[in-house]
Amino acid sequence: MMSLLIAPGAWAADAKKDAYLDAVVAPADAKAMEARVDPAMRKAIAEALAAEVPAQSLPRAAPVFGSASSDIMTAAFNEAKVPDCLHSEGLKRQPTFFLGGFLALPFIPIAKLRGKCI
Template sequence: MKHVVTAVVVSLLAYVLPADAQQAEPAPIPALDLSAKSPSATPVLTDEIIKKAVRETIAEEPHPPPAANQQAGVLRAGTVSMEERMSAAFDDAKVPDCLHGDALKLQPAYIGPIAVGGLLSLPWIVAAAARGKCR
């Protein structure tokens, strides 16, 4: 497969490039003269320049604002008791009642990417009851 892709790319390049461009050697890249202090010359990034930029950035704002939610993504197993965790696990595992709001918890009502709700979800509730996804 890799050889086929390579052959296709080479044949496309041969078709797109003119014949004289295929034979010509690539032009050498001109060397930058950084000794001239022209505004168009780009400075070379050295460790000293990077350190100076970091120091200036920290001096502008030494204490960044705190994150909106510092507990996001933190596992808080120590703060929740075993009883609360077990209760939550049993509530999640419990088969819902077909006549309550969480009837479609185990079988959501979707038509493609579109969620269906209200009376239009009645066929999904019947299917969930037939499959045992609600009681």
């Protein structure tokens, strides 16, 4: 049982470190590198960084993942869904004029042919 707890620690010690990513530069070496950089290049980089415009986020009226926008999207998807012809919303996109109930039954095949319901 104890060997199971010790084993992950042993594997972590054996993990190889990346010489490039895990390198730590000493402050003395950083000063030495700064001395080698051309002053004109340093000035050009500083000007380019100063002139760079920071990215700005677009203004939004409502939060992207808020409940209000979620409710709006849910309502939009429910409205866009093509209804089944034989259910209650089958004729919601097919005008039946003033007829309703059993008098609207002839409009069901017309809605099916026009693609207003499935």
